[in-house]
Amino acid sequence: AMFGAGFANFSILYCVQPLLPAFAREFGLGAAQASLALSVATGVIAFCVLLTSSLSEAFGHRRTMIVSLVASAMMTLAAALAPDWTSLVAARALAGLTMSAFLPSAMAYLAEETPPRSVGLAVGLYIGGSAFGGMLARVIAGVLADVASWRWALAMVGAGALAAALAMPRLLPPARHFTPRPLALRPVFAAFATHLRDPVLAPLFLAGMLLMGAFVTIFNYVGFHLMAPPFGLSQAAAGFIFVVYPVGSLGSTWLGALAGRWRREPVFAGAILIMAAGVAATLSEQLVVAVLGMAVMTFGFFGAHSIATAWVGARASLARAQASSLYLAFYYLGSSLLGGLGGLFWDRGGWSGVVAATAALIVFLGLVALRLLALARAVR
16 A cells, blocks of 8 residues: 555656656746746645644544545646646646645654564555656656657546555555644744754755755756757657666665665765766766766665665654654755756756756765764764
């Protein structure tokens, strides 16, 4: 059930990424404007996830997940029928609102309802479904946009997600350990303030924002790049760039384990260097080298992201849910704000402009990593 739910939710979120060139053609937009289809959803998630985690604690994680996924699927179907660009963006914003309730609810449900010996497997199935759904939706959407239209691509994703959502009440076991908690925002905001003052957590939140900003900037505009000279690929062929995503699973697993055996700080810094090498390789005019660069960057990103996520949970001794919500908020803010701004660099400087903007973000990431290394040395 959780594999299917994660698959459906992240299909909805990321299915528009390969469709950005199609939106630009259909509505006469620049790359930065077209990227709103993704950035408006992730931007709404960034702000709303801070509060929807509390709603889930009051109304129930299972119920919140089901209602959220049904609503997100309906908004995707509405986007497929949008008569104009404004309507499409509005539908995506509403989908972001409903998806923001799903993300914290899923993790809280698994933590409460899964036996301790099986939590790792359950979370792995959910994350695996999320990653697989995000990848497959991108590939399928790119192909459908080429052979039919972007509307058919969104309709297919929305219908599949709706089917998964309607199956959840039967497949997902009822909550046996959930205890409703009253909505009380003051303790939540107090926890946020405490975490933001923490000398380690604050840089980690910033790192999440920069990591996702760099990653999404590259993937948002790589379709434009691959469809332009010197490559000149079709929409469908360009969409297959997302098959490099499984490399990210290797990065998160291997670098995450390495951080556990050694120390987090140097492995985190190493993952950032791997990202930088991959981004630089995408400047090549040899398609094989450029695709390998995308794979290397994906490996480094998922490794750094997994280390940062685990680090936040380990550092926050109290109010871990709020610490995770803050990390998610900064993470999706990076996708929305920095990923959207990357379109301006594409419009003005092409792929070299996108790479330059991403390189600047990675330099800032390096400074954050150096700060975390300095803090670790000070403690020792």
